[in-house]
Amino acid sequence: MNKQDFSRRVLAVEGRLYRISCGMLQNHQDRLDAVQEAVVKGWANVDRLRHEQYFETWLTRILINECHNIQNARRNTVPLEAVPEQGAWENTNKPLRDAILALEMNLRLPVILCYMEGYRVREIAQILKIPEGTVKTRLARAKKKLKLLLEEE
Amino acid sequence: MSMNRNDWQNAFGRPDDEFRLHLRQTLDGLEEKDMKKRYKISTVLIAAVIMVAMLAGAGIAASRLGVFRLLEYADPIVPLQGAEELVATNLGTSENEYAILTVEEAVFDGQGVLVKCRMTPKDNEGYVLFDDFMQDASEDDYIRQSVPVKVPQGEQTSETEKGVQTVINGGERVSETEEGAQLIADGGDVQKLLLDGEEIEIPSSREEALEKGLIVYRMDSELYYADFEEFQVLGRKDGRELMGYDLSSSVQDNLIFMDMSDAQGQEDGGVIWWDSGVADNVLDVDEIRMRVSAKVYIDGEEIPLDEISFTLPKSEEERRYVFTPAGDAFGERFEILNGSMVCTKVRGYLKIDYRYQQAEAGEEMGIDFRIYDADGQRINTGSGSCHEENGVYHWNMEMQSFAEIPETIFLEAKVIGEDKTLGRVECKLIEE
Numbered sequence: 142m143n144k145q146d147f148s149r150r151v152l153a154v155e156g157r158l159y160r161i162s163c164g165m166l167q168n169h170q171d172r173l174d175a176v177q178e179a180v181v182k183g184w185a186n187v188d189r190l191r192h193e194q195y196f197e198t199w200l201t202r203i204l205i206n207e208c209h210n211i212q213n214a215r216r217n218t219v220p221l222e223a224v225p226e227q228g229a230w231e232n233t234n235k236p237l238r239d240a241i242l243a244l245e246m247n248l249r250l251p252v253i254l255c256y257m258e259g260y261r262v263r264e265i266a267q268i269l270k271i272p273e274g275t276v277k278t279r280l281a282r283a284k285k286k287l288k289l290l291l292e293e294e
Numbered sequence: 295m296s297m298n299r300n301d302w303q304n305a306f307g308r309p310d311d312e313f314r315l316h317l318r319q320t321l322d323g324l325e326e327k328d329m330k331k332r333y334k335i336s337t338v339l340i341a342a343v344i345m346v347a348m349l350a351g352a353g354i355a356a357s358r359l360g361v362f363r364l365l366e367y368a369d370p371i372v373p374l375q376g377a378e379e380l381v382a383t384n385l386g387t388s389e390n391e392y393a394i395l396t397v398e399e400a401v402f403d404g405q406g407v408l409v410k411c412r413m414t415p416k417d418n419e420g421y422v423l424f425d426d427f428m429q430d431a432s433e434d435d436y437i438r439q440s441v442p443v444k445v446p447q448g449e450q451t452s453e454t455e456k457g458v459q460t461v462i463n464g465g466e467r468v469s470e471t472e473e474g475a476q477l478i479a480d481g482g483d484v485q486k487l488l489l490d491g492e493e494i495e496i497p498s499s500r501e502e503a504l505e506k507g508l509i510v511y512r513m514d515s516e517l518y519y520a521d522f523e524e525f526q527v528l529g530r531k532d533g534r535e536l537m538g539y540d541l542s543s544s545v546q547d548n549l550i551f552m553d554m555s556d557a558q559g560q561e562d563g564g565v566i567w568w569d570s571g572v573a574d575n576v577l578d579v580d581e582i583r584m585r586v587s588a589k590v591y592i593d594g595e596e597i598p599l600d601e602i603s604f605t606l607p608k609s610e611e612e613r614r615y616v617f618t619p620a621g622d623a624f625g626e627r628f629e630i631l632n633g634s635m636v637c638t639k640v641r642g643y644l645k646i647d648y649r650y651q652q653a654e655a656g657e658e659m660g661i662d663f664r665i666y667d668a669d670g671q672r673i674n675t676g677s678g679s680c681h682e683e684n685g686v687y688h689w690n691m692e693m694q695s696f697a698e699i700p701e702t703i704f705l706e707a708k709v710i711g712e713d714k715t716l717g718r719v720e721c722k723l724i725e726e
Contacts, residue, residue, distance in 0.1 A: 148321040155317060159309040167443055173313065177320045184324045195681060209427050213538050213591055233307035241305055243440060245527070246426045257302040266677055270555045270569075271428075272364060273677055 142187050142196075151180055154197050157258055158204055164241065164253040165208035175211055179204035198260070202268045205250070212246075240290035248283035251276050361399035361410040364554055364570040365641060369674035371694050377401075377639035380609035386602035388588070392416060392537065393423065395588045395599050402582050402606040403638035406572040406692065407550050409543050411586055414564030421537040423565045423590070426527050428557040437528040442500070445510055445517035456507035460488040463517050485517055534563060538591035543569045546583035554677060572643065572678075572692055576614065576636055581607045613637045615699060617721040625717020627651040628661060628707050631686065635693075635703075635723065642695040644675065646705065648687050653709075661716060663689060666704040673703070699723055 142150075151158075158179070162172035183200050241249055250269060254260040255276075262280075266273040309317075361381055365371040385397040392415060399410040415421035424431070431438055445463050452459050463485055487496045487510060496512045497503035503511040503520035510517050529536060543552050552571035559565055583605050589598040615635045623630045631647040650661055660680070665673040678691030701723060707716040 144321075144324055147324070151317070151321060155309055155314065156303070158317070159313055160303060160306045163306040169312075173316045176313070176317060180317070180320050181324070210540075212427070213425075213540060214594070214596065234301070234304045237302070238305040245431060245438070247428070247430060250427075257299065257305070259299055263677065263679070267553055267679065270553055272554060272556060275556065 144184070147184055147187055150196050151183070151200065154200065157197070157201065160257055161201065161204055161253060162208060164249055164257075165205065165246070166211060167242075171208075171211050175204060175207040178207045182207070198264055198268055201254075201258075201260075205268065236291060240287050243290055244283055244286060248279050248286065251279045252283045252287070255280055360566065361401060361408050361568070362640070363410070364408060364556060364568050365676060365692075369672075369676065371641050371674055371676050371692060373641065374639040374695050374697050380639060382604075382606055385604040385606075386586070388600040388602050389416070390590070390597055390599045392421070392592055392597060393539070393588075393590050393599065395541075395586070395602065397586050397602050397604060400584065400604070400606055401609055401640060403610060403640045404608050404612045405576045405636055405638070405643050406570065406641060407545060407552075407582065407584070407606065408640070409552075409569045409584065409586065411541060411543075411567045411569075411588075412560075412564060413539060413541065413567065413588060413590075414560075414562060415537055415590075418563035420535060422530055422534045422559070422563040423539050424527065424536045424559065425539055425557065425565075428555070428567075429559055429565070431527045435531055437531055439526070439528060441526050441528065442513070442518040445519060452509055454507065454509060457490040459509050460486075460491075461510050461517065462486040462488070485512065539565070539588065541567045541569075541586070541588045543584060543586045545571065546585070549573060549577055549579065549582055570677075572690075574690065576612055576643075579608065581605050609640070610638055613699065614726040615723045616726055617703065617723045620702065620720040620722045623719055625707050625719060627653065628716055630705060630719045630721065633705075633721065634726075635699075637695045637699065639695065641676070642693040644678075644689075644691045644693045646689040646691075648689065648707075649685060650687055650707075660687075661707045661709055663691075664706040664708055665693065666706060666718075667700050668702045668704075699725070 158176050159172075162175050166172045166175060179200065183203050186203075241252060244252065251265055254265045254268060255262070260268065262273050262276050265276045269276070271279075362373050362377070365373065380403070381399050381401045383399050385400055387394065387396045389395065393413050394416060395411060395413045397409065397411050399408075401408050413423055415423055424436075445461055452461075464483060485496065486493055487508065488494070489508075494508075496510065496517070497506060497508055497520070498512060500511050500518070500520050503509070509520055511520050512518075527536070541555075541557070545552065550571040550573045552569050554570040555568060557565045557567045583603065585601050585603050587598070587601045589596050591597070613636070615637070617633045617635065619630050628648055628650040631649065633644065633646040635645075636643040644665070646663060652660065662680075663675075665675060667673060674694045676692040678689070680687055680689045682688075703721050703723065704718050705721060706718045708714065709716065
């Protein structure tokens with residue numbers, strides 16, 4: 142895959158990268174860092190991608206790993222260096238966003254990948270490196286919680 | 295909840311201009327070989343005080359069968375009798391001043407590998423290993439709640455319904471660098487909130503800020519975002535501190551990509567962690583070399599443990615079979631081309647090549663296969679993948695192994711997400 146193809150494919154999933162980073166990282170600068178690192182690592186390793194049709198799933202997984210790394214690095218460390226996201230989130234569904242962000246991370250990610258991004262359970266299992274049965278369980282629990290959270294609104 | 299994908303996506307909306315610009319700048323910079331050095335990566339202090347010791351295999355016997363745990367999810371795959379005798383144990387130990395990691399069990403059967411590790415805090419009365427990415431945090435044991443997010447130092451401007459709000463927190467200089475605009479905090483204690491350029495009083499509570507439509511409030515001399523909170527696992531109810539961790543395993547030369555893991559917290563504050571990977575085909579090797587790496591996080595510091603390396607011999611000779619349709623290879627809009635099955639004592643590996651024509655409406659997620667024996671008993675399948683190449687789909691799946699290989703299996707094509715069967719094809723198995 143040449144740089145042009147790579148860039149085209151990355152830009153085709155720009156929204157997905159954005160939403161996943163929003164779901165995992167509260168800090169705008171962290172999101173920019175995570176997506177940047179994911180793209181850089183993706184480009185550095187794109188020759189190792191055996192099947193190009195897995196590109197989206199593969200890049201999604203790299204991004205999640207980067208977000209996860211940043212979360213771990215941020216744990217117990219404040220303050221964060223950031224710019225606020227309120228402006229960027231105008232005209233969005235705040236109750237839904239709040240409810241999603243109120244989920245534990247291990248429930249939140251399957252929800253984002255499944256309902257927001259349309260991944261199959263099997264693909265989510267591969268992206269998150271968890272068993273398919275666990276994905277199903279977490280989706281069911283997450284949906285139940287979301288329902289309760291949204292009813293509270 | 296009846297929402298379509300657009301409704302869901304509207305939780306976060308579309309990428310903002312800064313995100314879009316940043317992504318394009320990143321892509322533009324990819325040609326430069328040393329570009330990675332140009333980018334700022336979120337930093338953490340890394341303290342590397344590492345000590346290596348080899349410990350005897352305490353506790354191994356009690357968890358001997360645990361390495362097969364990842365086969366037990368979804369439709370459980372049960373290893374055949376004798377599989378546990380193939381498991382290599384006590385493959386290495388590493389420690390730093392905070393935790394001990396042991397690779398307790400692993401097995402490589404020629405195509406797949408399973409690994410089980412245990413990591414335990416040295417001070418298990420003071421710490422509990424926890425990673426919210428991998429583990430559940432039960433309300434019985436963990437303190438979980440939304441927590442306010444501090445406003446970082448610097449100047450920030452947001453367009454809101456109320457007007458343009460500018461927050462100045464401890465510094466107000468903005469510098470243009472090669473990497474773009476950077477917020478520079480000057481370390482001062484200035485805290486201001488401007489609404490359309492006019493300084494206004496900073497609310498003293500979140501409620502007040504929300505009521506007034508303002509983006510920040512001040513509490514104990516710190517500024518916090520008003521409409522933005524973070525859900526966190528704050529700690530343990532028993533008072534033990536949380537120690538973050540990362541664990542990963544890999545196979546040398548990327549012969550197998552480790553693609554599934556799970557972790558479970560233990561009463562002693564440790565975790566048991568499992569990893570699994572499956573190659574596309576049986577590997578032509580007698581052994582594989584594996585590495586397990588780990589790090590813990592204490593007070594924001596990342597503290598690695600020494601990597602554990604070990605060699606796993608191939609545990610047994612696999613049995614290989616190919617299958618072809620016994621009669622009609624077709625169902626409704628699909629055709630079985632060929633397939634193969636590999637059986638070990640640990641698990642089976644199934645490959646099906648097929649053609650498929652999606653329905654004019656629906657079937658967005660394609661089809662999946664269920665496997666049955668000649669008696670109509672379903673044969674469990676586990677995790678796997680499917681990809682399309684030149685109109686042919688390649689379906690790879692781990693499955694229940696057989697002690698005695700059946701002469702015939704039935705492949706039933708099911709539409710994913712719908713209660714719809716496209717047909718059933720009988721296949722004859724032939725040993726390779």
